[in-house]
Amino acid sequence: MLKEKTEERSKTLEKRVEELTAQLAKANKELEAFSKGLEEKVKERTFELSILYELSNAISYTLDYQKLMNIIMDSLYKIVDYDICASLIYNEHSADITVKPAHLQCSRFAQEVQNNLCEATLLLTGEDIHKKEISTFVIPPGSDTEPQGIPAAPISRSRPEEERDFTRIRSFFNLPFIVGSEVFGMINVSGCKETLFPEERLRILYTIANQASDAIGRLRTIIKTEKSKMDSLVESMLEGVIMLDERGEIVVLNPQARKMLGFEDHQKVTSKDLYDKLRSAEIGKEKEKEKFRSGLGNFPIVQEMVLPHEEGSKTLHCEMIPVKGSEDKVMGISMVLRDITREKEIEQMKNEFISSISHEIKTPLAIIKEAISLVMDEIPGKIIEPQRDVLTTAQGNIGRLSNIIEALLDVSKIESAKMKLDIRLVNMSELIKNTVSDFKYMAEQKGILLDYEVSQGKVDISCDPDKTRQVLVNLISNALKFTPREGRVKVICKEEEDEVIVSVEDTGMGVSEENIPNLFDRFTQFGRKPGPGEKGTGLGLAISKGIVELHKGRIWAESKLNKGSKFYFSLPKSSSEKIEKNLEK
Amino acid sequence: MAKKILVADDEPDIVKMLSMRLKAHGYEVIAAFDGLQAVREAYKERPDLILLDIKMPAGDGYTVFENLKRSVQIRLIPIIFVSALPPREVEEKVVQLGAQGFIAKPFDSKELVAKVKKVLGE
Numbered sequence: 281m282l283k284e285k286t287e288e289r290s291k292t293l294e295k296r297v298e299e300l301t302a303q304l305a306k307a308n309k310e311l312e313a314f315s316k317g318l319e320e321k322v323k324e325r326t327f328e329l330s331i332l333y334e335l336s337n338a339i340s341y342t343l344d345y346q347k348l349m350n351i352i353m354d355s356l357y358k359i360v361d362y363d364i365c366a367s368l369i370y371n372e373h374s375a376d377i378t379v380k381p382a383h384l385q386c387s388r389f390a391q392e393v394q395n396n397l398c399e400a401t402l403l404l405t406g407e408d409i410h411k412k413e414i415s416t417f418v419i420p421p422g423s424d425t426e427p428q429g430i431p432a433a434p435i436s437r438s439r440p441e442e443e444r445d446f447t448r449i450r451s452f453f454n455l456p457f458i459v460g461s462e463v464f465g466m467i468n469v470s471g472c473k474e475t476l477f478p479e480e481r482l483r484i485l486y487t488i489a490n491q492a493s494d495a496i497g498r499l500r501t502i503i504k505t506e507k508s509k510m511d512s513l514v515e516s517m518l519e520g521v522i523m524l525d526e527r528g529e530i531v532v533l534n535p536q537a538r539k540m541l542g543f544e545d546h547q548k549v550t551s552k553d554l555y556d557k558l559r560s561a562e563i564g565k566e567k568e569k570e571k572f573r574s575g576l577g578n579f580p581i582v583q584e585m586v587l588p589h590e591e592g593s594k595t596l597h598c599e600m601i602p603v604k605g606s607e608d609k610v611m612g613i614s615m616v617l618r619d620i621t622r623e624k625e626i627e628q629m630k631n632e633f634i635s636s637i638s639h640e641i642k643t644p645l646a647i648i649k650e651a652i653s654l655v656m657d658e659i660p661g662k663i664i665e666p667q668r669d670v671l672t673t674a675q676g677n678i679g680r681l682s683n684i685i686e687a688l689l690d691v692s693k694i695e696s697a698k699m700k701l702d703i704r705l706v707n708m709s710e711l712i713k714n715t716v717s718d719f720k721y722m723a724e725q726k727g728i729l730l731d732y733e734v735s736q737g738k739v740d741i742s743c744d745p746d747k748t749r750q751v752l753v754n755l756i757s758n759a760l761k762f763t764p765r766e767g768r769v770k771v772i773c774k775e776e777e778d779e780v781i782v783s784v785e786d787t788g789m790g791v792s793e794e795n796i797p798n799l800f801d802r803f804t805q806f807g808r809k810p811g812p813g814e815k816g817t818g819l820g821l822a823i824s825k826g827i828v829e830l831h832k833g834r835i836w837a838e839s840k841l842n843k844g845s846k847f848y849f850s851l852p853k854s855s856s857e858k859i860e861k862n863l864e865k
Numbered sequence: 866m867a868k869k870i871l872v873a874d875d876e877p878d879i880v881k882m883l884s885m886r887l888k889a890h891g892y893e894v895i896a897a898f899d900g901l902q903a904v905r906e907a908y909k910e911r912p913d914l915i916l917l918d919i920k921m922p923a924g925d926g927y928t929v930f931e932n933l934k935r936s937v938q939i940r941l942i943p944i945i946f947v948s949a950l951p952p953r954e955v956e957e958k959v960v961q962l963g964a965q966g967f968i969a970k971p972f973d974s975k976e977l978v979a980k981v982k983k984v985l986g987e
Contacts, residue, residue: 642949643876646971650882653974659889682971689951 328484331355336491345369348499349378350419352467352492357382359484360453360477362469363446366393368401368409369457369465369496375412380419385446389470390418392449397468400454405463415529450474455489459497467492520596520617522554523603526610530554540596540619542589561585561596584620595624631696638685638692645685649678687819691802694826701744701830708741708780708851709734712773715752719760727765730756734773741780743851747827751835754820755784755847762845763788778853779833785846791839799837800825824849867893868985869910873903873929874918874947879970883916886974887981900924904932907939914985916968919948919955930962943984947972 335355353365364386366379377394381387394416398409452470456463467489477485510532514521520537524530529551533543541557543549581600586593597618602610654660656671663671693699716732723730752771759769767787774781791799802822828835828849839845870892872883877898884894895910897903901923907915915933919926926946933939946959949970956967965984968977 639949642970643879646949647876647878647882649971650879650886650974654882654885654889657889657974659885678971 328359331358332484332487332491335488336495345376345496345499346378346417346419348492348495350380352488352495353378353380353419355488356467356469356485359481359488360469361471361473363449363471363473364389364393365467365469366390366397367465367467368394368397370401370407370409370412371464373412375409375414377414377416378419379416381421383446384421386472387418387421389449390416393452393468393470396452396454396470397466400456400468401463401466404456404466407463415527446472448472451477453477453485455485457489457493457496459493459500464500465496520615520619522615522617523612524551524614525612531612532614537615537617540594540617541587542594557587558585561587593621594619595621628696631692631698634688634692638689641681641685645678645681649675649682652678684817684819687817687823690823691819691826694823694830699747699826699830701747703742704745705740706743706745706748708739708773708782709737711745711749712752712771712782715749715756716771718753719756723760723769726760726763727767728760728763729768730760730770731768732771732773735775739773739775739780741851741853743831744827747830748851751824751827751849752782752784754824755849758820758847759784759786759788759845762786776850779850780853781848781850783846783848785844787844790841790843790845791837792841793839796837796839800835867891868914869893869895869912870981871895871897871903871906871910871912871915873897873900873906873915873921873926875899875921876918879918879947883977886978890978890981892981900926900929903929907933907942908936911939912942914965914981915942915944916947916981917944917964919946919950927962930959930964934963945980945984947977 335351349367353367356362356365362382364379364381366377369376377397379390379393381390401407401409449470450472451474452468455467455469457465457467469485514532514534517534517536520540521532521534522530522537523532530549533549533554535545538545538547538549541554543553543557582598584595584597586595597620599616601614601616603612603614604610652671652674655663656668656675690699712732712734716730719730756769756771763769763786769784769786772783772785774783800821802819825835828851831851833849833851835847835849837845837847870887872880872887872894873896874880874883875898880896880898884896887894895906895912897906899922903915903917903921904924906912907929917926917929921929924932926948930944933942933944943965945966945968946955946964947968947970948955952967952969956969959967966980968980
């Protein structure tokens with residue numbers, strides 16, 4: 281009996297132990313599961329936080345809309361396995377849409393998500409986006425922002441190519457961007473899966489949207505203030521300013537630029553209108569258009585263009601420079617226009633004036649010259665020696681006056697680009713030899729040793745022989761003028777690979793260093809000696825410079841005060857082609 | 866008999882100077898002060914040489930030249946242009962037209978006389 285009872289008791293106990301063990305195991309299991317869940321949750325929370333951290337870091341430092349949108353969309357992708365994401369940001373007149381498909385197959389939904397965004401905006405705010413000027417930017421799949429050490433997403437991603445059905449969008453989610461109470465945009469996240477947004481993800485989506493709103497709001501404020509600063513600056517400029525973005529669209533077109541290009545004050549100007557206008561200009565044309573688009577080429581491009589205009593044509597000075605963003609990325613091009621029509625007119629008037637006055641002077645000069653020479657030739661009657669002496673002085677000065685007039689005419693011709701070159705194949709050595717021998721007598725009279733050094737054989741070059749000789753004559757006569765007795769003047773001709781360099785060296789009084797840059801200006805005379813002697817026009821070097829530059833050559837000087845000077849000029853070889861082109865202009 | 870030279874220039878002083886110079890060399894000088902007068906004198910006097918200015922009232926030098934070259938009797942009279950216009954631009958042009966030469970103002974009287982003599986074959 282007792283035994284039976286004991287057995288029963290132990291059986292019950294055994295059962296109880298079993299039950300307890302089972303319960304314990306269950307509790308253990310539950311605990312394990314709970315802690316595991318907790319761990320998961322912590323992991324997930326850490327991940328979410330790290331994403332928010334990364335996002336807030338990244339968006340604090342960017343001032344580039346597209347880049348900002350790309351960062352936000354990348355962050356979203358780490359949380360939601362979307363197939364296509366799009367954002368819309370709008371203001372009074374325009375709307376920017378950025379679309380980022382996660383896979384290539386989703387690109388075709390771009391229009392659909394855009395429509396979703398516009399509809400949602402219309403419903404939420406009553407704003408009709410389609411009435412605005414919409415610019416769309418598509419970020420191709422795979423162009424992620426650089427990874428920033430974020431832990432791998434705990435979300436298991438299905439291989440989209442294998443499992444997903446890309447026939448239509450089955451779920452989407454719109455989050456508005458709000459600052460204060462103002463809605464200024466929206467982000468759309470869409471997927472081909474039906475359950476893209478689990479409850480627990482919604483919270484962080486909102487957080488991201490809020491962060492993005494703040495960042496965009498801040499960016500907008502910065503841009504707005506900067507823009508209004510810029511606008512008032514650009515509006516008040518006397519120069520015309522045009523800015524184009526990297527797509528070639530007009531960003532800035534200030535009132536002066538409108539006026540210069542002949543657009544009405546409130547006329548809507550598209551980039552096409554602008555290109556058409558620039559294409560109608562006399563210089564520039566197609567080449568420049570390409571440069572606008574590609575944002576490449578040799579900058580800054582500076583040129584003058586002649587635009588047909590209602591009141592006659594307009595001459596504009598135009599300077600183009602690239603607008604560079606971060607990392608030297610070309611974000612567009614800015615053009616600064618200056619209306620130089622009036623300057624050109626005055627310049628032309630001046631040149632015409634010089635040219636006509638010079639001709640007017642020539643006739644009376646001819647009369648005086650002939651009158652004096654008639655008297656000196658004793659045609660009206662005999663003269664005595666002192667009279668002849670006086671008349672010789674008069675005659676010398678008439679010669680000087682003639683030279684000045686010829687020089688003035690040359691200068692006005694060079695300045696009004698009317699000087700024409702008569703290009704021939706010239707043997708430079710021969711030209712130098714002949715010119716130097718013309719000066720031999722003069723040099724001997726002054727007690728100066730004049731010689732030359734030319735390379736053996738022919739140095740053939742395409743140039744205008746008369747004009748080149750004129751340059752040489754100018755340089756040699758200057759050298760002789762400023763070199764004292766017992767001095768030396770040497771002409772050297774050197775043949776380089778692509779040019780011929782001629783130099784005229786003297787042992788004269790020289791020019792101080794600070795005056796060298798001004799040597800080639802008009803009416804500049806340094807070291808002019810007082811008292812009798814030859815006096816120059818102050819135009820010789822200016823004319824020489826004009827002639828050399830017309831040949832696409834260079835002219836320069838080296839000098840030391842009281843030691844002597846060395847003047848160089850170079851003429852490019854095989855330049856005939858270039859010069860012809862220049863002449864066509 | 867002295868050779869006749871017609872000097873056509875709207876500037877009387879130029880005509881005066883040239884007459885004096887040419888007379889001193891034994892030529893007979895006829896004066897004209899505009900284009901029309903130059904043509905009339907050329908027909909009337911049949912000179913051996915014409916010194917012709919370009920910028921003149923009542924028919925410039927080119928018009929006078931063309932007019933004279935149209936007449937069978939007059940066309941053989943040699944013509945030298947004398948002008949203050951830039952020689953580079955004018956010289957080639959007048960030679961192409963068929964003139965005997967070009968003298969730029971202000972001229973050198975020795976060169977002028979030499980050219981006159983050469984054209985007259987002296």
